[in-house]
Amino acid sequence: MTLETLPAWAAIPAALLLILGGLCTAIGSLGLARLGTFFQRMHGPSMGNTLGTGCVLFASILVSSTLANRLVMHEILITVFIVITAPMTAMLLMRAAVYRSNSK
């Protein structure tokens, strides 16, 4: 089975997940470019990246599992890793920004 002969019950949810993930990521990063202060800019990418990564990776799991006729779960590694590490980066950056704005 190739990507051209993917059945409809897998293609439609995968396409919807891809569109949703792309929209979330684009909105989050446009928020990074447009918002005013640094503490406002924190919110956009952390929401958009986590949700967008989750949607794209679930679409990838769906497509590759359907193509291989078995459950392919190795994309879940990236999901778990991003979900663990994104708040850690955000928290360290927040603390750095608070420290630098206090000491200025």
Next chain:
Amino acid sequence: MNVLLDFAMRFAQFCFVLAMLAAAFRMLRGPSAQDRVLALDTFYINGMLTLLMLGIRSGTTVYFDIALLIALFGFVGSVALAKFLLRGEVIEP
């Protein structure tokens, strides 16, 4: 049905490239150093997502390994830069 999936993939890739452009704008413009670090964080995650999209389109698992490596090293780089901004040193004695 593959027309829908093909359109979704092209749309998602366009969205990721738009997001990378926004992050690059903030990285070049950013008034303070933490803005640039945040933009770099967004930039590598969007690059990883673009590679994953290429992996779905081509149907091989090579892109998955590259995406995992980008996620690992991007996290290490972001944490090192944030730690440097916070304390002035990355590895403290």
